[in-house]
Amino acid sequence: MSPSLLVEDQTLNSIQELLDEIAEFSAQDEDFINSNMPIQEIVFRTMLLRGNKPILLSELHHEITERWATPVRPINVSLKNLERVLDSDNYYGFAQVE
Template sequence: MAVKKGSKKETVNEAEDTVADNMAENVEATEVGVEDAAETDEAQCSYFIDMNWYQDNDRSFTMLTASRLCPSSQKKKIPKSETALLKTIADCCSKQEDYITPNMPLLEMVFRLFLANSNQPMNLGRIQEELQQWLSASAEPRDVSIPKLKRILDNDRYYGLRPIPLDEDDDARISPQSD
């Protein structure tokens, strides 16, 4: 059946096409919005170095952390307490230009960020921002996207990095012990 230009049937078909196009655009926008919202939620997920993890895994936080001291701090008496080590790194070592370098593994960089911040919990958005600052002078681009950071941190089996449970406020796991 031929449809005359300007007929009611043509107008109805155009209206249906317009509605279908608008619905498709709304679905696309909703899908993008859901992805953005999920990434925003992920960015708010906070992590910390779980001090209990070291005890549970027969590892030494002090030994692992002492090996991240800068040369000038290594020449001094190495602090024995977790608190003193974190303070030394935050006050001195993290100020060194080579404290975090682009050729380090990403998880090592993140661990050093927590050391530099005295193991204060940080969300993925802040971790991403700080990594981008450290990597800004690098000629080689690095993927520090929120989903990649989340995947790497969630699979850590070496540094004791753990997410903060939303229903738990356990300062004993976060706070370093001072001797």
């Protein structure tokens, strides 16, 4: 449970505070990410857990294919195809940084 949800007057001081709170409290929730989610949702939540800091595409690829793939739901996506999925996103707002 995130502390901001318990505050009656939910004033948000900064986006970074909210990101930090999500990273701290959602990381302990075993259902925050699960293998049944779409790839973009797994990537989005992974980035939230990391405080929305830049992450290498290869790290995201490893996280998705090694941590969240299961025998019931194998996630077999190449690095290039993952890049294509993120580049074609119109919902989550993924952005490539140099």
